[in-house]
Amino acid sequence: MNALEAKHITKKYAEHVALDDVSIQVPEGAVFGLLGPNGAGKTSLIRIINQITGPDEGEIVLFGESLQAKHVSNIGYLPEERGLYKKMKVGEQAMYLAQLKGMRKQEAKQKLEAWFERFEIMAWWNKKVEELSKGMAQKIQFVTTVLHEPKLLILDEPFSGFDPINVELIRNELMRLKDEGASIILSTHNMGSVEEICDNIALINKSKKVLEGRVDDIREAHAHQEYELRFKGTAIAFANALWTNFELLSQEGDQDLQRARVRLGEGMKLNDLLRAVVDHVELIDVNRNLPSMNDIFIQTVTQNAEEHE
Amino acid sequence: MSKIGLVIGREYSSRVRKKSFILMTILGPLLFAGIIAAAIWVSVADNTEHEVLVVDYAGMLSYVNPDNGRMEASYPEIFKGDEKLQFHFTDQLPSDSSFMNSPYTLMLEFDDSILAAKKAHLYYKDLPSTQVSMRITGALENGIERVKVRENDQIDYHTYKRLKTSISLAKFDIMHKEDASLDQEKGIVGMMLAIIIFFFIFLYGSQVMRGVIEEKSNRIVEVIVSSIKPFQLMMGKIIGIGLVGLTQFLIWIVLSIVIFSVAGMIFESGGFDSVAAVNGLRSGGQTPIDFETFLQQQDGFSLLVSINWPLILFMFFIYFIGGYLLYGSLFASVGAAVDSETDTQQFLMPVMLPLFFSYFVAIMSVNNPEGFAAKVFSFIPLSSPIIMMIRTPMNSTTIWELLLSVALLFATAVFFVWLAGRIYRTGILMYGKKPSYREIWKWIKFNS
Secondary structure, three states, X not given: OEEEEEEEEEEEOOOOXXXXXXXXXXXXXXXXXXXXXXXXXHHHHHHHHOOOOOOOEEEEEEOOEEOOHHHHHHEEEEOOOOOOOOOOEHHHHHHHHHHHOOOOHHHHHHHXXXXXXXXXOHHHOOOEHHHOOHHHHHHHHHHHHHOOOOOEEEEXXXXXXXXXXXXXXXXXXXXXXXXXXXXXXXXXOOHHHHHHHOOEEEEEEXXXXXXXXXXXXXXXXXXXXXXXXXXXXXXXXXXXXXOOOEEEEEEEEOOOOEEEEEEEOOOOOHHHHHHHHOOOOEEEEEEEOOOOHHHHHHHHHHHHHHHHO | OOHHHHHHHHHHHHHXXXXXXXXXXXXXXXXXXXXXXXXXXXXXXXXXXXXXXXXXOOOOOEEEEOOOOEEEEOOOOOOOOOOOEEXXXXXXXXXXXXXXXXXXXXEEEEOOOHHHHOEEEEEEOOOOOHHHHHHHHHHHHHHHHHHHHOOOOOOOHHHXXXXXXXXXXXXXXOOOOOOEHHHHHHHXXXXXXXXXHHHHHHXXXXXXXXXXXXXXXXXXXXXXXXXXXXXXXXXXXXXXXXXXXXXXXXXXXXXXXXXXXXXXXXHHHHHOHHHHHHOOOOEOOOEOOOHHHHHHHOHHHHHHHHOOHHHHHHHHHHHHHHHHHHHHHHHXXXXXXXXXXXXXXXXXXXXXHHHHHHHHHHHHHOOOOOOHHHHHHOOOOOOHHHHHHHHOOOOOOOXXXXXXXXXXXXXXXHHHHHHHHHHHHHHOOOXXXXXXXXXXXXXXXXXX
16 A cells, blocks of 8 residues: 555646646655755645645545545654744643644653653753754654654655754664654655665656656666776776777776776677676676666756756 | 644743733733822822802702892801812802803802702813812712701611712813713723723734744744644634733733722721821711722722723623734734744734724724714724723713624624635745735635
């Protein structure tokens, strides 16, 4: 079952179309990356899922049910514009937010205390938020997002504005929550984290979905037949060994260790490449060169822009 | 607890625990009492000399002295007067112009209907001080009581109580007789209530605005509206803050009652002796009066005792709730439209303007509560809460006027709340550039 399905979502504002027939599928238990340049419509989609706004057309299905008010307690949302009441005490505030999510007082208190112990922030309970550092406040925000054990977590740009220690902490917590069965949607610009933690992605550009699928599949699909080879031997010998069917993209190193990137020509296989060079240099290892999500992101978005022109 | 209840609870408890709230709540009634004490003190310290012409049509308190053919007081010990107040008797009402040209400053007019109606008319060139009109009232009461007791040699206390007469003076400016000044005195109460309701609506309404801006600038609002509908959040805030206002007002009432009771106890135990002596309050040095009677005799404050407080307070609550809902939702819209308080000016103008305008109309209405402006603006919901606070204590409204005005107010308040809800749900998620009125109009029109 999919944790979430957005079906043909269209959302128009007074001046522009924020989402144009966007459909996505978030598999249960997956980390789903919602990618796209600023203003593409990611936040609009996230707000629709959170029932902050409603779609003009289309439907959201959450764990097999059409989205309703009661689903608020199944979702944990950390918006891009996130903050806390500055004048309110940490514990009181966390309790308030938990109860708004439908938790009972007793339950909220127990779970909060457990989280506070784990993050070693119990001493902050009676402090006002304005007394905390930004990094401390970020921890509280994260705890209040996941406290009610939502089946679906939605984090809008979770790594922007967080300090590196918190980024690491949150990344680990997300992986733990995923292992416990939570499905996670995160919208991000941080392409490094996409490759590392996302199982699936959707790329939204100019209000339209332009790409969706498993990260591995997408990288595979965008891969040119490129390999990186490391070997001992002379660069000239290596270059001479390649026929016209292979393109030498780059080469560097010295006699002891050379590194070369080679693109296969039409109809060529890795075996053909190996056969061509194996007698001329001493191979150490060969790796498939997959495009980074960053490359795919930029490539798709620019392509998209060119098509529009 | 429902979610809106949670919001109300947070808004309420975070505010009533503030030092500023506790301070204002305690200081308010003290300030109020202080103003009244100051007013009493000022009215006591009066040095104008008065010549009173007593027009005694029925000859109840005067007779023609056969020696000189002039009218004189039947009870000269009551009307003997002093350097500040002299009484002269006649049985014929002079024309207004001859009164104007006479040396008399005041003219007291009554006939035998005073026994039943307990009312006399006092015409003045300049409104006499409380002290003076109290002395006149006291003398008149004493005189009328003498008339009543004339045939009783021995009376018991109950008979005395029955005969004891308290007379109210209806005062008229000789120049503008239609402007009964009694209304002006009632207007003091109305004025105070109008000021209080004006400040309550203004202070608590702008608290709604600041609360909305706080949530926006702290960036917490999007977290909250992922758990609760924006409209619920807005209503929770408006209701929570409104309850803070009502709490403050209730505490003020309770504290005021306590202060007046304590002041009364001090007064009756002799603490006010000096004041009482100056005012000649102890009728003939025989009958000590209680605090309530003292207040009754203080013209301006007799209303504090005699006014229909339950009705007035009830109307205050109704108009506060309606006016606050109306203005509070306007303030909430302003808060939602901006990022910080420094940006509010442009949008605050159209909210503050009608509020201040109503306040000025209210000040005018004291002199003419039945006037065209007062009537019209007591139906316009933006001004009715303030104007009606003037008109209600002055008894210048009918029940139908009140009902219509309240109905219009609440219908409009509901409409404004709806309007504010539409501005709010879009505004709270908009950061950066300040919207134009055109954009806000679009927020209202478009579905969220």
